[in-house]
Amino acid sequence: MIPIRALLFDVFGTVVDWRTSIIAEGEALGARHGIFVEWDRFADRWRAMYQPAMEQVRSGARPWTVLDVLHRESLDKLLKEFGIADLDEAARDHFNRAWHRLRPWPDAVEGLRRMKSRHIIATCSNGNVALIVNMAKHAGLPWDMVLGAEVTRHYKPQPEAYLESARLLGLEPAECCMVAAHNGDLVAAGALGFATAFVPRPTEYGPEQDFNLVAENAYSYVARDFIELARIIHQPKSGPVAI
Numbered sequence: 001m002i003p004i005r006a007l008l009f010d011v012f013g014t015v016v017d018w019r020t021s022i023i024a025e026g027e028a029l030g031a032r033h034g035i036f037v038e039w040d041r042f043a044d045r046w047r048a049m050y051q052p053a054m055e056q057v058r059s060g061a062r063p064w065t066v067l068d069v070l071h072r073e074s075l076d077k078l079l080k081e082f083g084i085a086d087l088d089e090a091a092r093d094h095f096n097r098a099w100h101r102l103r104p105w106p107d108a109v110e111g112l113r114r115m116k117s118r119h120i121i122a123t124c125s126n127g128n129v130a131l132i133v134n135m136a137k138h139a140g141l142p143w144d145m146v147l148g149a150e151v152t153r154h155y156k157p158q159p160e161a162y163l164e165s166a167r168l169l170g171l172e173p174a175e176c177c178m179v180a181a182h183n184g185d186l187v188a189a190g191a192l193g194f195a196t197a198f199v200p201r202p203t204e205y206g207p208e209q210d211f212n213l214v215a216e217n218a219y220s221y222v223a224r225d226f227i228e229l230a231r232i233i234h235q236p237k238s239g240p241v242a243i
Contacts, residue, residue, distance in 0.1 A: 002174040004195055004233070007115055008124035008147065008165055010156075010180035011132065013204040015112075016102035016139065019043050025098035033091065037082050040206065045081070047205075049074040054126060054155040064153050066128035072096045099127070100134035105201065109140050111226020116142055118234055124148045124165045124178060124189075126155050145169070157188035166194070179229065183216045190219070197221040199229055 012018050019040075026039035053070040056062045075096050079085050087095075115121055122145040123132050132146045145168075149155050152164035166176045178189035181201040190196045196219040202209055215222045223229035 002172070004119065004177045005175045006120035006122060006166070006169050006171055007177050007179055007197075007233070008122055008162075008189075008194075009112075010178070010182060010185050011123050011125035011127055011135070012102075013201055014179065014181040014199065015108050015141065016104050016135065017201075017204070018047065018099070018102050019204060019206060021102040022046065022098055024103075025095065025101065029091065029095050033084075033087065035084050035087075037084065042078065042082060044206070045078055046071075046074055049077070058155050058158060066150055067126055068096070068099075068128050068131055071099055097134075100131050101138050102135055104139045104141060105225070107225040107227050109142070111230050112142055114227070114230035115233065116144065120144050120169060122147045122165070122169065124156070124162060126161075156185060159188070159192055162189050162192050162194060177220060177233070182212050186219055187217060190217070195220040197223065197229055197233070199223050199225060 009015055022043040023039045026042055030036060030039065053074055057065055075092065079087055112121055121143060123143055125132055125148040127148065128150040129146055135141065136143055147165040147168060149161060151168065152161050154160035156162070162178065163173065166173050173193035174195065177195035177197050178186060179197040179199060180186050181199055181204060183198070186196040186198055198215040198219045200213055202213050221229060221232055223232055
């Protein structure tokens with residue numbers, strides 16, 4: 001087997017807990033401006049607009065557009081939908097940048113540090129560079145490099161998002177392992193020759209989440225969290241390792 005030299009990470013949901021972070025940011029916004037809405041529902045609606053917005057770019061219906069812009073367009077629509085369209089520009093911009101301030105899952109930082117000790121660790125995220133860099137500074141995420149959508153000008157699961165990320169590291173796909181909490185992300189990467197690692201985040205979409213709870217395919221690794229993944233990925237293996 002070809003040794004893995006780099007671990008490429010999905011970020012939203014896999015490394016950081018976007019939902020509770022956005023809810024907390026919404027509650028803080030509401031406290032400052034006297035706004036009372038169901039912030040959990042607001043967070044879910046905002047995230048639900050994520051894939052359709054990117055699909056406009058993937059399909060060629062609009063030119064390359066970074067995620068910060070897509071998030072802001074979705075936010076402006078949501079503010080109207082929730083009856084808070086009078087929020088001023090400064091407050092809108094700050095709230096939109098909540099995605100730059102997402103909190104890591106409890107195991108994420110320590111797990112990344114352990115994996116970084118023997119491997120290159122980089123993002124392969126749909127987040128734009130400024131978003132991911134600011135998030136890393138805020139959350140203490142020790143990336144070696146920021147790769148993914150803006151760098152490759154393609155949104156996952158387009159093949160170029162994965163392949164160009166590996167190329168920029170000077171590596172073949174088989175020398176890279178894609179790490180994600182989403183089966184679809186891993187299927188796309190695995191089809192291109194990447195090793196794959198599934199780490200479930202069963203509350204990413206809240207307490208009633210009923211998808212991406214288990215590995216639905218034969219991935220290279222399956223671990224409960226990043227601490228477990230660091231342990232199993234650093235030990236010799238002869239086949240898929242499940243925890």
